Amino acid sequence: MIKASLITHATNVCFQPRIEGKVEIRPASGYSAPVAISLVRICLQRRETIHPAAENVAKRHLGTPRRDTTDVVGKELLLYRCATGRDSEQVMTMDLPFVLFIPFGRGGEETNRRIPPASLQLPSRTAETYYELVVTVQQGPSIQNKYAFPIPLQRYDTLSTFGMYNRPEHKAVTSDNIVTLGISLPRWSYGPMDPITVYIKLAPNPDWLAKARKVTIQKITLAIEEEITYNPEGDEPTRKVNRLQKHTQTIGAKLPEEGYVTNMGIIFPHKDLRDANGIIRRGQPAFPNYEVTSFTTTSTLYKIEFFLTIKAQLASARDITLRQPIVICPLDHQACKEEMDAIEQAAKDASAVDQNNPMLPARTIVLADDPNALASLGYCLVGGQKKPLIE
Template identity: 60%
Template sequence: MRRVRIFADLASLLQIQPRIEGKVEIRPSVGISAPVAISYVTIGLYRRETIHPHAGSVVGNHLAAPRKDIVELVGNELRLFHCGPGKSFETVLAMDLPFLLFIPFMRNGEGEVPPASLQLPSRVAETYYELVVSVQQGTSDLKKFSFPVPISRYDTLSTFGMYNTPETQERVSDHLVTLGLFLPRWSFGPNDDVNVTIKLTPNPDWLSRARKVTVKGITVAIEEHITYNPEGDEPTTKVNTLLSKKEKVAKKLPEHGYMTTIAMTYPAKDLRDSDGFLPRQRPAFPLCAVSGFTTSAALYKINYYLIVKATMTNCKDITVKQSIVVTPFDHSTCKNEMDAIAQAAVDAYPINMSNPMLPAQTIIRPGDHNALHALGFTYVGKERKLLIQ
């Protein structure tokens, strides 16, 4: 199953529904060509979430708290096949059942955008998706087959125009000093440049007191806030400082103010081990060289903030907290993805959501002409032989 991409930004503009296209193939599992009794076949996309906020802490060789998980159906379940009226099952040798499964997303303020697949270190939080095919074989127990589907979201790309608008904030301390923050853009990925312009301005009406203020230093940090059970009774938030840089000033605040630009590089996680090898990719998760990104799920949410703090004497310290968006991809990758997103939106535009055109189903029954050919066998005289094309 190829990676599923949700182009939420362009899709919402073109009123296109993200989707999964594929085909369910059913073949005998016992014997060479033992017919299979099929009553009905359904398929659905399920989201599985787990959280364990204390996975990293061990008390007496036991984890500090139990893991919590949920399983939810995303969208609707599709019935791909149902036996004819008056029959409890159909006897078949092979079935090919094409499907097109639409994934719901927010439209006109309604609905929900499914969170992307993600696994945090120590599995403190994870989200993954599975396509589940349910097969009822006559009076036998219902059988379910699961297939992992990694889902990536592309609505936080730093190349989208909404993230390239400047963000500014101001805070005042003791009516003496104003701290202004300027951020040229507010979406970042691994190894992206983060440039923050900070300006400290004295209050012109209180210059006599403002001249006594000494700026000791300015600190800029990026924090990751992971909130567990955000909609529950007892939400808890853990804060991780991903990056911090301090500029030492140690001088009196000039009458015209003090301005500086602090440049940083957003950290990237190196997936390679000590021998330089990449780990084996788990089929349920995309291989992204990041430990997290901005997302919101049912059991947890992850937000990122740019924190600017100015420490001073003869005046209270000032702290500004600016929300930012973290994407799994660096800026150059985001640029490369734009053409693919635009082309995918064009390809998806002709699809009729109420009646999508799908290839015809293929159902081969034991009495059909050359039925064994579908299984790679044929008869030579009265003997069953492998079919050589």
């Protein structure tokens, strides 16, 4: 019997995303008995599951069953192999440093080269992305043990402080060529409790002014919608739309010839991480504590998108609905600002890392015939008996 433990030092998210750590192997039962080790491997494994019917108790039993998939992210690393010609080595202690590089290229259809999605668990486990470091220990020709250690993985490519999200977005639609609905968004990435402000304009068609003068603007509704697509790459994708927030402005006025202009605002909802006593709840080891229920992400078995829906209800003309995609980040705008310095430093650190030679610390392997083998476990021989070593 052996005991394997894992210590991870850092996860770098810029340019050279990687997990640095150390695998520690010790005897489990019989604290001073050496263990046979043939080889040790480690990999980062991603497990994804979807069950669209899980939210409904009746459908959970009658609907489609849970579907899952398991992939290795990047490559599996060989950390140790015993000498050629031997089945195993008798080992007292073993410390094996490692660096696992995470893919950061688009990779097309090659799953192992895609940027892995962030860890996420939706309510009722309707969709889930779960990562774990899996250590495989081969003990002789017939015994193989696997040890899994959950590890949360976060992404920082949707931060609202990035310049690409701070460009204004414009869009205009019409339903019957009498009235045009146009909007303008100052930016299009938001997080929990971030205000979303939309500039809205209803303009008459100058070629149909006679009909446009009869139009009455009854009300304008602004809503945030979450759209989850299950099995997006399959033959029969399933879509589910959830309305997260809604704000309605009652107008009740005729459409002016110069058009009607207004600004509407809405707050993106957040999930409270504290209980009734104000204490932050303990999260699961595999999932970060997000202040949102979900965020913009694309995975193999599911995809989550967000939209701003603006609907103008009119009299004497057809209602107009405009749907504008937005990006939802797990962090609010202030938290995004605070991450920028850390990202800049991580980028500098990553520039000095060579994937072919990551400059790992030396590994430590103490064999059973080593003179100080017992000392490595914290014991010594006193009068022929094993006693705790006091230095």
